[in-house]
Amino acid sequence: MGNQITKYSEELYNYRVETMTPMSSAFNELADYADTLPNSRMRTSHDAAGAIRVVCQLVGARKVLDIGTFTGCSAIVAAEQVSDSGKVITCDKDATHQEVFEKVFAAAGLDQVIDFVNKPAMEVIDELLASEETGTFDVVFLDADKHNYQSYFDKCLDLVRTGGAVIVDDTLWMGKVVEESDTEDTRLAAMLEFNEKMSNDTRVTNLVLPIGNGVTIAVKQPVSG
């Protein structure tokens, strides 16, 4: 049936992770570290990381922007896909885990590939746009500050080349996007507005995947006319 939705039990999630190409030991080390933290639910899940990996490979990514570093899971999976001469810029306003992830990046031989910028995302994006990096990124992974997703997305679309992709995490917001509206949850409202706009955004072809907490992949289309 075309409209059948698979409900993911924990068993099925585990099965999916077991049957996908395993993540690297460096990724697992950062994920395991994240899982010891009280806010571990923030970390990129294995299946969402798998999506980053596949998209980077499909577009032949060499330059990636990762918005929201946390313990470095999304940054390392992106860095593993770009060649030695590639670059991953990852930013976070909070540098609490910097010592941990920098050690893992170095041990994996990826410290020259990944640049961590300890600044608010908007500042980082605006600086990249101001320094003529428009259209030079292959992939952006957007995973911070849900209230500003639309502004980040619009600006990141300028940073990405035609045929490149913006991957947006958390777009199904724990399934709440189709549940009775929770007026207290301002991030849910932001996500609903973002998803609505995305469905009419002709600048991209997008797909919302029921993996992780909902992952939208938007591929930048050529400007028509």
Ligand SMILES: C[S@@+](CC[C@H](N)C(=O)[O-])C[C@H]1O[C@@H](n2cnc3c(N)ncnc32)[C@H](O)[C@@H]1O
């Ligand atoms: C969901 S976590 C990112 C998870 C990460 N991508 C991973 O692979 O595990 C969100 C991160 O965004 C950071 N953050 C929140 N608001 C931000 C902002 N305005 N600018 C930069 N970082 C921000 C938080 O400090 C947090 O570490």
